[in-house]
Amino acid sequence: MAIAVKVCGLTRPEDVLAAANAGARYVGFVFFPKSPRHLSLDDARALAGEVPVGIAKVALTVDADDALLDAITEAVPLDMVQLHGHETPDRVAEVRSRYGLPVMKAIGVRDAADLSEIDRYAGVADQLLIDAKPPEGAVLPGGNGLAFDWRLLSGRKYWTVPWMLAGGLTPDNVAEAIRLTGARQVDVSSGVEAAPGRKDAERVAQFVASAESAHSPS
Ligand SMILES: O=C(O)c1ccccc1N[C@@H]1O[C@H](COP(=O)(O)O)[C@@H](O)[C@H]1O
Numbered sequence: 001m002a003i004a005v006k007v008c009g010l011t012r013p014e015d016v017l018a019a020a021n022a023g024a025r026y027v028g029f030v031f032f033p034k035s036p037r038h039l040s041l042d043d044a045r046a047l048a049g050e051v052p053v054g055i056a057k058v059a060l061t062v063d064a065d066d067a068l069l070d071a072i073t074e075a076v077p078l079d080m081v082q083l084h085g086h087e088t089p090d091r092v093a094e095v096r097s098r099y100g101l102p103v104m105k106a107i108g109v110r111d112a113a114d115l116s117e118i119d120r121y122a123g124v125a126d127q128l129l130i131d132a133k134p135p136e137g138a139v140l141p142g143g144n145g146l147a148f149d150w151r152l153l154s155g156r157k158y159w160t161v162p163w164m165l166a167g168g169l170t171p172d173n174v175a176e177a178i179r180l181t182g183a184r185q186v187d188v189s190s191g192v193e194a195a196p197g198r199k200d201a202e203r204v205a206q207f208v209a210s211a212e213s214a215h216s217p218s
Helices: 013-022 041-048 066-075 089-099 112-122 174-181 201-213
Strands: 004-008 026-031 056-061 080-083 103-109 127-132 163-165 185-188 193-195
Touching: 004 013, 004 056, 004 201, 013 026, 013 041, 013 201, 026 041, 041 066, 056 066, 066 089, 080 089, 089 103, 089 112, 103 112, 112 127, 127 185, 163 174, 174 185, 174 201
Parallel strands: 004 026, 004 185, 026 056, 056 080, 080 103, 103 127, 127 163, 163 185
Antiparallel strands: none
């Protein structure tokens, strides 16, 4: 079974090359000034130009208003928008219709009570990103290298929309995460970095190889 990998938080052309060479199917660009992976519009446009055809370019935003999304979508050629804040289902629908791009909504999970959020967004988003809920008071709502208990997703693989697993994934644990959750798509940021905002090409290659070698229950 093919596993699709998204490598998120790319900031340099060599990171794009590393993701492409490794076989990533998605690359993510972060537009959130508090993140060490934040990109200016000019840098994002230049990086997007380095992405080979066939790899989806995803813009990650956090509670972005229309002005910011207008600026991003006008400046950068994109294939998907990732909403990683507290956007409501109505806001997800609004973004989809305003920009004509598929929308992936991130859902933070810490315990079983959080799983109902997944059902709330499954009818409106094109994809879901199931990530660890950030710790109280965290500066970043994602990209913290924090995992949740993957067993919470065991046997829950029948959502009607495609979904990705994220949060604290590394080359060492991604195969186990896929096996426990049945994920067919995985997303990684800090787990393949040499330093915040700088990917390590070897770790990126190891991550994709480990994900592709995983045997999930389906
Ligand atoms: O990566 C960031 O800086 C970031 C900032 C704000 C929101 C989300 C962010 N990253 C997303 O979080 C997941 C998990 O990250 P990690 O692998 O645990 O470091 C990542 O894949 C991004 O989609």
